[in-house]
Amino acid sequence: MTQTTSGVRTAALFGASSDIAVAVARRYAETGWRLLLIGRDTADLAATAADLRVRGGVETHVLQADFAHLEELPRMVAAAWDRCGGIDVALIAYGTMAPQSDAERNTAVAGEIIAINFTSPAILLNELAGRFQAQRHGTIAAITSVAGDRGRMSNYVYGAAKGGLQRLLEGLRHRLARSGVAVVDIRPGFVATKLTAHLDRRGILWASPDRVAADIVGAIERGRAVCYTPWFWRLIMLIVRALPRSVFHRTSL
Numbered sequence: 651m652t653q654t655t656s657g658v659r660t661a662a663l664f665g666a667s668s669d670i671a672v673a674v675a676r677r678y679a680e681t682g683w684r685l686l687l688i689g690r691d692t693a694d695l696a697a698t699a700a701d702l703r704v705r706g707g708v709e710t711h712v713l714q715a716d717f718a719h720l721e722e723l724p725r726m727v728a729a730a731w732d733r734c735g736g737i738d739v740a741l742i743a744y745g746t747m748a749p750q751s752d753a754e755r756n757t758a759v760a761g762e763i764i765a766i767n768f769t770s771p772a773i774l775l776n777e778l779a780g781r782f783q784a785q786r787h788g789t790i791a792a793i794t795s796v797a798g799d800r801g802r803m804s805n806y807v808y809g810a811a812k813g814g815l816q817r818l819l820e821g822l823r824h825r826l827a828r829s830g831v832a833v834v835d836i837r838p839g840f841v842a843t844k845l846t847a848h849l850d851r852r853g854i855l856w857a858s859p860d861r862v863a864a865d866i867v868g869a870i871e872r873g874r875a876v877c878y879t880p881w882f883w884r885l886i887m888l889i890v891r892a893l894p895r896s897v898f899h900r901t902s903l
């Protein structure tokens with residue numbers, strides 16, 4: 651991966667107070683990256699920034715943004731880009747998840763899940779794409795989910811938003827293939843974060859944010875198209891996708 655002219659590489663984390671994003675930021679800080687933390691809770695981001703400076707981050711900036719305010723996203727991307735004079739890695743890490751039963755009963759809940767997990771990142775990616783294309787280097791990464799691989803009764807609204815984002819990243823990767831810009835689709839399985847705090851998190855399928863962050867940093871460095879994390883989710887989802895409908899409909903997945 652090439653870098654901006656200052657020699658210091660810059661990572662912009664959109665949704666930087668996510669537990670996974672914080673773990674990614676720590677890894678970048680420890681290797682001397684400049685960091686731009688973007689999110690809505692500036693007090694929380696300022697505390698993270700202070701911690702990252704101690705860990706070795708060359709510079710750490712904070713930018714306030716509510717990603718639900720779709721009309722403000724273009725201005726926010728411009729501010730993020732200008733703040734650092736270019737971005738080497740953009741990671742979109744925000745997301746929201748409500749119980750599927752709530753989304754079925756309440757269309758407003760379904761709409762919010764789709765807006766935050768698909769519409770907002772899609773607009774953000776559109777704004778970032780032209781800038782990365784003109785810069786002719788760098789990596790755009792977004793956290794989707796294994797839930798996007800097949801529609802399942804237990805979470806298909808969230809899964810549909812993540813699946814839509816997977817397709818958008820696929821098309822963007824095609825568009826930017828000749829510009830020297832990598833587009834990385836991160837598909838975690840179960841991760842123990844704020845997002846899943848309400849679930850029973852016992853069992854071997856659960857991973858820590860740091861385990862997933864290690865995979866994310868590695869996938870970005872190698873410019874991998876799709877990264878299942880931890881790795882075994884690639885096999886699990888291969889099986890889930892291959893199940894014939896007649897068998898699939900007898901499960902409660």
Ligand SMILES: NC(=O)c1ccc[n+]([C@@H]2O[C@H](COP(=O)([O-])OP(=O)(O)OC[C@H]3O[C@@H](n4cnc5c(N)ncnc54)[C@H](OP(=O)(O)O)[C@@H]3O)[C@@H](O)[C@H]2O)c1
Nearest residue numbers: 667668669670716717718744745795838840841843844845
């Ligand atoms: N945890 C899992 O098992 C899992 C599995 C697959 C994919 N993922 C995906 O991984 C990503 C990171 O999630 P996580 O697991 O690290 O959970 P998390 O710690 O709950 O992070 C989600 C973040 O999204 C932010 N966010 C939500 N709506 C926002 C808005 N309108 N404006 C600004 N920020 C907003 C939240 O900000 P606040 O802190 O301000 O609320 C929070 O920091 C998400 O895209 C999630 O869908 C997670």
